[in-house]
Amino acid sequence: MSTAAEAPPPAELPPTAWAVLGLLSFERELSGYDLKKWADNSLRFFYWSPAASQIYAELKRLERLGFVTSRIAAQDDLRNKRLFAITPAGLVAIRGWVQHAPVEPPMLKHGVALRAWLGHLADPARLREMVAEHRDNSAALAEEASNAAASAAITKGWEYPALVSRWSQRYFEAEQRLAAEMLNDLDELAATLGDARRRR
Amino acid sequence: MSTAAEAPPPAELPPTAWAVLGLLSFERELSGYDLKKWADNSLRFFYWSPAASQIYAELKRLERLGFVTSRIAAQDDLRNKRLFAITPAGLVAIRGWVQHAPVEPPMLKHGVALRAWLGHLADPARLREMVAEHRDNSAALAEEASNAAASAAITKGWEYPALVSRWSQRYFEAEQRLAAEMLNDLDELAATLGDARRRR
DNA sequence: GTAGAAATAGTTCTATTAGAACTATTCTCG
DNA sequence: CGAGAATAGTTCTAATAGAACTATTTCTAC
Structure with missing residues (x-):
């Protein structure tokens, strides 16, 4: 009861x-x-x-x-x-x-990561190209989020949305940095796998 | 034709x-x-x-x-x-x-961000608690991704998945750092809004 | 000044996706 | 030996994304 x-x-x-x-x-x-x-x-x-x-x-x-x-x-x-x-x-x-309410865990769907995960099926140069594009897209989104934060900040009652926009901005900046690091890792791996193939 | x-x-x-x-x-x-x-x-x-x-x-x-x-x-x-x-x-x-195939843009669904965006409807202490929990969850996920990367790295043919796991690890580390920054922003905003309320 | 394109406003349809529930057998351990 | 967890597989429902569709209106070029 x-x-x-x-x-x-x-x-x-x-x-x-x-x-x-x-x-x-x-x-x-x-x-x-x-x-x-x-x-x-x-x-x-x-x-x-x-x-x-x-x-x-x-x-x-x-x-x-x-x-x-x-x-x-x-x-x-x-x-x-x-x-x-x-x-x-x-x-x-x-x-x-x-x-x-219980907070649902954040969920990410990342097409670039899925393709990188299937890297053994792709041409390394093409893979590089996709990750580089992702890095540039992230930079553009960081810019947009920054603008959104600025316009929300000047409106009374929108302080929390402005905060979240800044959070997004930093998130996209991180994504951009991570993509750049991924490019290095990809190059390293290509060199290693290339060496192994040549040695055979 | x-x-x-x-x-x-x-x-x-x-x-x-x-x-x-x-x-x-x-x-x-x-x-x-x-x-x-x-x-x-x-x-x-x-x-x-x-x-x-x-x-x-x-x-x-x-x-x-x-x-x-x-x-x-x-x-x-x-x-x-x-x-x-x-x-x-x-x-x-x-x-x-x-x-x-054209790469679909990454998409994120972030329950914590949604709640922070609606911060004006919540008790600041409760909001803080949720973001802190998110930070700790991100740390745990970084750990798991690191383990996944290590076990993939030793299996031949799984070099690309290992790379992506490391990428994920760094991603969760960034998420952790961002949540910590968010906590600071939240405290600052609470102070500002509290001041304004007290001045009235 | 008017035909056609693009924008505004609103709604509906379909396919994808997440998740819970359900059946049924087998393994585990107290 | 009995409860419950694990394995294996399937089905149902609700949530979600995205495209398509109707109907006005405004903009632009001839």
């Missing part, structure tokens, strides 16, 4: 639902389309970019749970849009999740 | 299919169960751990495409198992993929 003394467990929802609700905790009202844009600009780096389809599906569910409300707003004589806002119940729920 | 001069494009398959096929390019024959274990030990860090259900589904598809063959092997009088092996066509296909 359950007793009233137990703290209510945080509602069971996928991380995407909480990310969407979290976005709404910064703003008064947003449409699904706005949400997608905000997500792409803010969550992109350290977490991820939920697909538009996911955002719409989660909004539907959050509304059913009473965590958001929506209203139709006429923007001109022909088109309408649906604007969503977080409810007090939604605010309680997300606070509970941030503080009490 | 297609001409015979064009190089055949690499078969369109999800990364998981190539990872499974790649695993088979190291070994003679493996069962679905073996594959799952190998994947958990080798791909886990830098790429990911495909679910057992995915491995079985991909094996079915790879067999339909002629990239693997299977045979039933009796292990005792009651149980049988199906052993899979890569075919010459499979070897050609995966070489093509490793070298010529």
